[in-house]
Amino acid sequence: MSTVNLSDSKGMRKRTHVRMFWTDWLIYVLLFLFAVVTFYQLWYVIIGSFSNGQQYASGGVFLWAEGFTFANYEVIFRDMQFWTAFRNSVLRTVTGVVTELLFTALVAYAMTSKYLRCKNAYYWIFIFTMFFSGGIVPMYLLLRVIGLYDSFWVYILPSVFSVYNMLIVSNFYKGIPDSLYEAAELDGAGELRIWALIYMPLSKPVLATVALWIAVDHWNSYMGTMLYTEAGEWTITLQFYLKHLINEASSNSGAEYSDQVTARTVSYAGIIVALIPIMCFYPFIQKHFTKGIMIGSLKG
Secondary structure, three states: OHHHHHHHHHHHHHHHHHHHHHHHHHHHHHHHHHHHHHHHHHHHHHHHHOOOHHHHHOOOOOOOOOOOOOHHHHHHHOOHHHHHHHHHHHHHHHHHHHHHHHHHHHHHHHHOOOOOOOHHHHHHHHHHHHHOOOOHHHHHHHHHHHOOOOOHHHOOHHHOOOHHHHHHHHHHHHOOOHHHHHHHHHOOOOHHHHHHHHHHHHOHHHHHHHHHHHHHHHHHOOHHHHHHOOOOOOOOOHHHHHHHHHHHHHHOOOOEOOOOOEHHHHHHHHHHHHHHHHHHHHHHHHOOOOOOOOOOOOOO
16 A cells, blocks of 8 residues: 555656646746847847947847957047046945945834834835925925035935835844844943944845945936036046947947947947946845844854
8 A cells, every 4th residue: 555655646746747847948948038138138238349340330240249359448448537437436336335324224223113202203204205205306406505416425415315225124123033132232232332233233134135226226327417417527427428428329320439449339338347346246245135144143
């Protein structure tokens, strides 16, 4: 009887495996096609950035670079405005990540505190501001009045706090055991010390995720430069610089800068250069996404 049961169970597992096998293959094929379509757009920009401008303009660039050259990157790297925009974007991203992450984490900690009065009122005020804003024109007028227009800090101070990120961090804080807070409170630790020495180290996964969101948002933003600055030496950003290149390439699609490059191929090179910092930054953050840092936090 046991032998029959074993054979029956094996047969059931085998039949189930066959059904799932074809389902899995269908999913793999669809995901592969989706990946190819998605990756080809990036690949096309890469091969365009390494292509000779004249040969690219004549067509025929589909899978490989035509007339392989580094001339497009040389044009970008010799442009001093590129380095100015790159410096400003790096400063904006680093400063924005540090300030917004600290301020958001502080507000999230306060919103999870049992001692905070009028917590519900604060919560609904935050939610209202997340869904409703004054708009571009009132924002422009406000920045003019308070003196932030056409300054570097116009990128930092208006975005120093995000309600959405605060909700993400506060939900993570709620999962931290109250016994840790109570033990630190009995030892005489103040709120700031508890936040800095207990909550911040334990929340590395969510802070890393939020930091990546903030970094990508600052690095890819160009609307602030276009609306609230004159794009001067300390306000022009890399994405605004790339927007200028792309617009120039669109209006002068056949124009040649030299015998090797065109506005289009130069704009492709600029796009690739702008992608490199984020691609280098991401691997250092990825490891924190699924890391179980709370495991064993109550031992001892």
